[in-house]
Amino acid sequence: MTRLAAALIVLVAALFSASLVTGPASIGAAEGLRALILGGDGPVPMVMREIRLPRAILGATIGAGLGLAGAALQGYLRNPLAEPGLIGVTGTATLGAVLAIHGGLSALTPLATPAAALIGAGLGVALLMSLAAGQGGALMLILAGIALAQLAAALSALVLNLSPNPYAAQEIVFWMMGSLADRSMLHVALALPAMAVGWVLLLTTGRALDALTLGEDAAAGMGVNLARLRWQIVLGTAAAVGGGAAVAGGIGFVGLVVPHLLRPLTGARPAALLWSSALGGAALLLAADIAVRVTFPERDLKLGVVTALIGVPLFLHMLARARREGGP
Amino acid sequence: MSGFRRISEAVLAGVLALVAPAAAEPPERVVSMNLCTDQLALMLAAPGQLVSVTAFAQDPRQSAMAAEAAALPANHARAEEVYALAPDLVLASDFTAPATLAMLRRLGIAVETFPAATSLDDVAAAIRKMGSALGREAEAEAMAARFETDVAALRADAAAAPRHPRALLYEANGYAQGSDTLAGEILAAAGFANAADEVGLAAGGMLSLEQLAMLAPEAVILPEPPPGTARGYELLAHPVVQALGAQAVPQSDRDWTCATPHVLRAAARLAEARRKLP
Incomplete structure (x- = not known):
């Protein structure tokens, strides 16, 4: 287990550094890292500190939040298909952000954007849990989630189409697919506190999720407060997903792919899957963000394109397997 | 039916x-x-x-x-x-x-x-074409001739400038207009050198924030944002754009986008901004 932790930490550190030295401005790796740490005059420290550093920080932290939320939802719902993007939580978070920005609240205080995204994500998770927890089963969760995701996407598109600004409708792609392009330290400051609260709430559910693998009655018998656990999952997911979605749009599939890849390495223990999925999510999103900059540097390719190309085949494979095994 | x-x-x-x-x-x-x-x-x-x-x-x-x-x-x-x-x-x-x-x-x-105008010559051509379409050739010829005289005067003034500061036309979503565009010709007629040409964007194209920071132009000519917000404009308020130390010259779209003699007003305002640069 410590070997896995060490390997994942090294991977995240390597990808974080690679993210810092990737970009359209031709800056040598050594020159860039020196300017990042020591500062100095000229444009290089500005590019490193104001453009690439916030981008790398957001890639790592948003990825960590998505991976963690995916692992926690899957553990709590005991359903390997639960994922913030697929079940509409990311969608309701971005709807909250879109409403705050285009309704004018964010002009009053920038904090309104993450706050509204958090509320959107929280309502989304709570609604899904009331629909799908308990006897509903995996199919119920996925169907309700897809409906919620479509509704949130349609409402976001409606708000953006009604904007008096002719460029607002172009934003639909950003909110649906997500991007880390041209974010600043302000965005880090807005997203990070909410995400950190979410991580704490989710990481501390480990013991309860381990007990829950034995069933709800057994878990209750072992002293797990199920009502409290439920609130921790709802609020933690809302904060971890909402904070990121407010500044980077809706990035899908990270929460599905990462726990699935790491589950065999963690002995299928939900508690171990939580922290490893956080690290794995950070690595995956950093890698995806490097990929969008290396493959089409001048195109502002959206992150969701890359994560969906990785995630959809995996999702279909899992659905096929679920059906073979008697299914949802 | x-x-x-x-x-x-x-x-x-x-x-x-x-x-x-x-x-x-x-x-x-x-x-x-x-x-x-x-x-x-x-x-x-x-x-x-x-x-x-x-x-x-x-x-x-x-x-x-x-x-x-x-x-x-x-x-x-x-x-x-x-x-x-x-x-x-x-x-x-x-x-x-x-x-x-x-x-x-x-x-x-x-x-x-x-056609969409991509040069100041295109503006004069559009005026004459409109004249013949409407059967108002004489009026159009007079307007076009006056426009050409004004452009020549503006260009002579720009050529006589002691130096040509490097400027960048930076629009929503990070689009830069190079010198082979109507906006680029307006910028040149106002006596600026177009920094977008230095990175091969003479015909215009996307210029990332990183490239903008590395170019470090003396003036950045930004659009006046329309009502409502859009992520395309959020970029223009990024700390890097603010920290460039470049003079931001906001411009309203109305005098820029169309091939009419009003483009001269935009050029005159830009020339004024150039004269104020140290």
């Missing part, structure tokens, strides 16, 4: 062709369905000749002739409403939806399209 419609359309087209004036006669009912042709037509048309312009032309944010346009009924560049105005000439841009223009032509209406 569709056979009936086809026949009725053909009859209608035939009737329209009969009643339409011969080509030599100036058109009597002209409808413009593009912001740029709106403004040129407003400048050149005879009284009563122009019967409708687009709603964009009435928006003071986008149009330099909003007051004049407000006196006419507005259209929204839809075939049905344009047809209902019974025009004998429709003015449009090369970028107007082809399906709309094809339908108007099928209904027997003469359509004249204007």
